[in-house]
Amino acid sequence: MAHRPSKKTRKTVLSIGGIAVLAGLNAPAALGFAEEQYYEYKIAQPAYKARYGSWSQLDIPKEFRTNAIHAALLHTGKVLIVAGSGNEIKKFDKGSFDTVLWDPRKNTFKKIPTPDDFFCSGHAQLPDGRLLVAGGTARYERLDGEVERAGGGMRVKNEDPDKAMVLKKGTRFRSPAGVEYVSKFEVTIPRAKRTQEITYNRAGVMQPWKTKVTASEARVFVEATEKGPLSVTDKQAQYEIVGLKGKDGANTYGISEKITLDKQDFQGIRAAYEFDPRAEKYIPVDPMAKARWYPTLVGLDDGRVLAVSGLDDVGVIDPGDNEIYDPETKQWTPGPKRYFPTYPALFLTQGGKLFYPASNAGYGPADKGREAGLWDLESNTFRKVPGLRDADATETSASLLLPPAQDQKVMILGGGGVGESRKSTPRTAVVDLKKDNPVFEDGPDLPQGTRYLNSVIMPDDSVFTTNGAKDYRGRSASNIHKAQFYDPKSNTFRAAAAPRVGRNYHSEALLLPDGRVVTFGSDPLFDDQQNTKLGHFEQRMEVFTPPALHKNGKNRPVLGDGPEELDRQHRATFATDHPERVAKARLMRPSAVTHTTDVEQRSIDLKVDKDRSSVTVQVPRDPSLVPPGWYMLFVTDADGTPSEAKWIQVP
Template sequence: MAAAASASTGLILPSLHVLLLLTSVSLTRAQLPGTWEVLVEDAGIASMHTAVTRFGTVVLLDRTDIGPSRLPLPKGHCRRDPTDRALPVGDCTAHSALLDPATRRLRPLSILTDTWCSSGQFLPDGTLLQSGGDLDGFRKLRTISPCSLDDRSPCDWLELPSPLLAAGRWYATNQILPDGSVVVVGGRAAPSVEFYPPDRPLRPFPFLAAASDPQMDNLYPFVHLLPDGHLFVFANARSVLYDPDSGDVLLEYPVLDGGPRNYPSAGSSAMLPLDPADGYARAEVVVCGGAQYGAFLHRDVDMPAGVTCGRLVATDTDPAWAMEEMPFPRIMGDMVMLPTGEVLIINGAQAGSQGFELASRPCLNPVLYRPNEPDGLRFMTLTPTEISRMYHSTANLLPDGRVLVAGSNPHYFYRFEGEFPTELRVEAFSPEYLSPDKASLRPGIEAAPDKVGYGEGFELEIEVALPVVGVVEANLLSAPFATHSFSQGQRMVRLSVSPPVDVASGGGDGAPYRYRIVCTAPPNGRVAPPGYYMAFAVNQGVPSAARWVQLAL
């Protein structure tokens, strides 16, 4: 039905996509690109917030004050909060966990204050900073210094006694800045910004108040750090260029057509890769999906979601939105940057809005957005999952190139019966570049530095089964904090690379070919803030597994 409606409105799609949409009942999963697997049958918690650490482990985080989870805490680690509405006498179950996707092992973590609809960002040393939430977590800051599950001294959450946030932050967004500090933007009834460390005062941000309306579509604003050091901030259907140093709004962008996009209207956004070919001067932002205005206000779970994406060069002197249409309407979709520079749009629903039990018609098919293809040929429909991922689901890129999908709990408490039950399974989606027929092209990074400085040259040594033809790309991808359909701090930076130089030639004995490429690190923290990045080598569109590299000031 949705495909027919799109066709009637003049949507231009590749003939393959039209065929897929019109004959979807006869398609099998094997006929579409990509594969799915369940990594964990029962993680014990539904991950509302998810982040991948430099150890390759994954922090899963839900909220407290919802009753017991299915993951017990170690003996003696119970949380006791007399104000807890569900378990005032004590909660001995975990609401956070550390997952190793390689071994599928899981370790419970202790979280003490409520992290409902909170925000987060990795600091330059790899520590995950987590901010805000509800109730006793409203003004709290927490950290976890990640570890491997094999570490004898296991890592866990640390609740910081001070400082407290200057304002309560519920539904806020975090972004690391060029100097390694973090800006915390907005939140419910908080049209302001503040910083961590708190060496700058809280600043009013009237734009967020102006972007609000009765259904609160200024929450979880989309924030992207541009390569000039300014912030692109999007809320509702409006966006501005914001100077985090002075607090000035430098530019107001045109309004994006198609209705509201932020919580609770549940669109998503990504910044496309920054490229040395233009001196890292051009930054392009994509905003996709969202609910129709009124779906949240009227609790209309059947109102069709938006189908449009807007694309804008945020660094242009006269920017304008270019509009495109996705193969499916979608709310609560996660936009995950892949190491190829393509964007995976995954999770969510085709009707309703964000909120408890306010959506219907799960969107099971991921979509690949290929930004360098001609307009009208950019979207590719991928293999569907069999698991509905509705409100409070997440998606994150793993260092091996897969995408980890977790969460989905569209109910106030955990509920394991009825439509769209609380989902404790964790899946991994493997894009087509991981298919067996691409294995001979997939490079492996055999040597890489642990740390590089801005503008420095450094070497990667790679191995591949077949001789390299052309240039091997090297790309840095950040590890964002994914929640509520937006990956806070997500970033991809392409590197300048030299042509590959033979180190060792493969041969008939099955030995791989070995090459050295010289890369140049990003020039400054405006292009790539300090911290740990996944470094990928990409050979003819097929990425390696990543090596973690720290970009240091």
């Protein structure tokens, strides 16, 4: 059965009985005051912080508080926080779209003019340090019972080979019976295709060239001008375009698809932009061929970006019409066809194949596109990888390419059932892609079933995992106020300090250049255990300081002057007063994360040479291991204490 999870929920009435239950639940609160005081004392102790780390909240001026739907670390060290309309239909209707740029070093904020609704778009790092942002929201969903005017797709034909047609938003289409529909978006219909055909008579003699014209086509979502069921139709018919006269009117017309009063899903946009970290603004580039809402963008080994999946311009999940963006030409071309549920996690592996661990963020049938496997883009073949326990609970899971990337191991953590299912799993699993026949093997369980877990690769090769919820969008106060570190070598978890702010759907976490982790967002359905108080978007930000920075933060390794580019031998040398303290070096790609999906982050082990006053790192030349772009260089000491990062661009 196809799944269409709702961003909204029905309001419920708080009865007198419900009030009594709430009062009963709140009664013991005072009894826990002494325990709370002791807990605050305990987590403030230096020994505790040195073992578990600590959390702090940022002081965000009111005008910069926003619904963090997407977050990306830029090579300037600043963090781009993208909301778009932020799952607020009032903002969408007003055309009020938000982006905030946060400078972690100075703790300053800046609003960025946002030209389109990037709510539920996709994004990827480009080789020159710009961030590609593509897709977003064209229209909010309408649930069953909310649809008053029939709506659906209208295929618009153009038979003129000499002229493209642009139909503005609000164009009317009229059926032979006089029923009218109005387009909700502007649409461009390309020129018809003109071809020359050669024909022969019975004697085999070539005849004069014959011209053939094939109509072009584009699709647009339309809505009936009149309310009610009389405008519903499941039959194809030809519609005239009101206002078009003469040749234009004869050559351009509509062909209706199914137009109903059924629930209408979110619809995507084709728009694409590059965010320039230096100019701090969005720059438009050619739009995608397909509209996409909830797409994944993944960087390839040649610097191009593959866009997959998403809901299209009429709210239907893309059938597999993927496309590739070239940052040199700023244009899109068709990619290999393959279907995925929305926001699939796709990781670039050595050799250039993409690995899909079955992690995704929803939308799509439960029995299609849910199996893990290796996707060869050149041959467009997909080799399934078995062994995943709780394979029906991969939606809203976390996944990542484990550090170091040379090991070619991918991990999946938690997840839940399709859509608004109450099911969640504590399962983790790891697959070694270097094996001839890779198979998932169980890892250690999470403390409990967890959806929306955020997982961040740390400079010491551990993985910091935090937050999440046991139920769909934190229902029944099911947010999990826990964090832990995963050690890939020992395949074990160890506890970390607990976050104060609960986070579930629409939350993110990423590594900062100073070695800390920042968490954003959360979009619960309800704010109470009884599911009676409608939820609100979490706009607070928390920063986690790992134990090593409490233990050795004042004596961490330091990298001095050095280049921002590699030399011809793919090396870079940095001054340091204490090269003997440098035990390891890691090149870490900055995150671009949304809906717990972060296919950008990876950590590469570097060869280190030392002399009396400097360290030299050697970067592998394999672009499928180290895709072109900007990276953070961290060095760590024998205790895993990280330096602050230096930025290096890899060609």
